[in-house]
Amino acid sequence: MTARRLPPSADPIEPGEAGALSILVDGRPLDGLRGQTIAGVLLASGELAWRRTSVAGAPRGLFCGIGVCFDCIVTVNGERDIRACQRRAVDGDLVEIQHDELPELPGLPELPANGGARS
């Protein structure tokens, strides 16, 4: 066993009915398991992207999964800019998707229509 593996007893996910939870995401109830992150609940519910505010307008959701990129931010119980990949879901959490417009950043060059992607 490598140092990165956890024994099953250390897994924070609690499968089964005892670990069941429900959160509201923009008013929609989503079921999850205690120990899952909010991103985990969203992904398990089939939501692969929940924001539409990248510079190029591409959908954003889970990118790094380790709390570095901030692509997954949501509002949780009124608290903005929570990284969904880092916050464990709690039964009854009220999650709102942040649909903010990007701020104007003067001095930056215009992006090409394809966001700079290579063809």
Ligand code: FES
């Ligand atoms: S996915 Fe990168 S911070 Fe959450």
